[in-house]
Amino acid sequence: MRTVTTVPERLERAAAVARRFVEARLGEPLPPICIAVATRFQLARCAARTAAAVVGGRAPRLGQFLYGLCMWREARTGLACTLLAPAGVLVIVTRQAVGDPRLTDYLVHEFVHAVQAHRPGRREQMTERLRFDLGMAHLDEARQYGEFLRHEAEEGEAYRIQAEHAGLSPLIPTRRSA
Numbered sequence: 170m171r172t173v174t175t176v177p178e179r180l181e182r183a184a185a186v187a188r189r190f191v192e193a194r195l196g197e198p199l200p201p202i203c204i205a206v207a208t209r210f211q212l213a214r215c216a217a218r219t220a221a222a223v224v225g226g227r228a229p230r231l232g233q234f235l236y237g238l239c240m241w242r243e244a245r246t247g248l249a250c251t252l253l254a255p256a257g258v259l260v261i262v263t264r265q266a267v268g269d270p271r272l273t274d275y276l277v278h279e280f281v282h283a284v285q286a287h288r289p290g291r292r293e294q295m296t297e298r299l300r301f302d303l304g305m306a307h308l309d310e311a312r313q314y315g316e317f318l319r320h321e322a323e324e325g326e327a328y329r330i331q332a333e334h335a336g337l338s339p340l341i342p343t344r345r346s347a
């Protein structure tokens with residue numbers, strides 16, 4: 170796993186544990202992942218720049234600003250996020266998360282998103298959504314609806330596996346066969 174900054178040892182260890190858990194649980198390998206530690210402001214700026222790099226072309230400055238603002242607002246409650254990067258995936262962890270006792274749980278959640286982003290066809294869909302978010306392309310209502318459902322389903326999967334790692338499973342009883 171490559172890291173872009175000098176990642177604290179605690180984060181390296183948590184990432185190794187989370188990686189093993191997610192790969193064993195999903196049976197799918199993680200894509201190439203960069204991990205960066207950032208403040209909320211850095212996270213927002215980095216997210217906007219990374220999004221612009223992924224879509225290529227010239228992303229409007231206003232679109233980048235609004236996208237960054239949206240990420241900044243989300244980081245009020247979220248302590249980490251996963252973004253498409255030009256090669257693989259970028260996981261940004263806030264400084265607050267690095268000191269949090271639940272750091273490995275958060276990484277499990279983000280690594281599930283990393284796997285999701287590399288499932289067949291998903292990168293293309295996410296890139297199309299990014300172009301919409303940056304104000305570069307239109308996404309009709311049916312596609313927005315589909316993207317909303319996919320996003321929610323992916324969050325569901327990520328939280329379910331995070332909960333398993335946190336020892337809270339099973340959250341949803343499985344149906345018994347007669």
Ligand SMILES: [Zn+2]
Nearest residue numbers: 278282324327
């Ligand atoms: Zn999530």
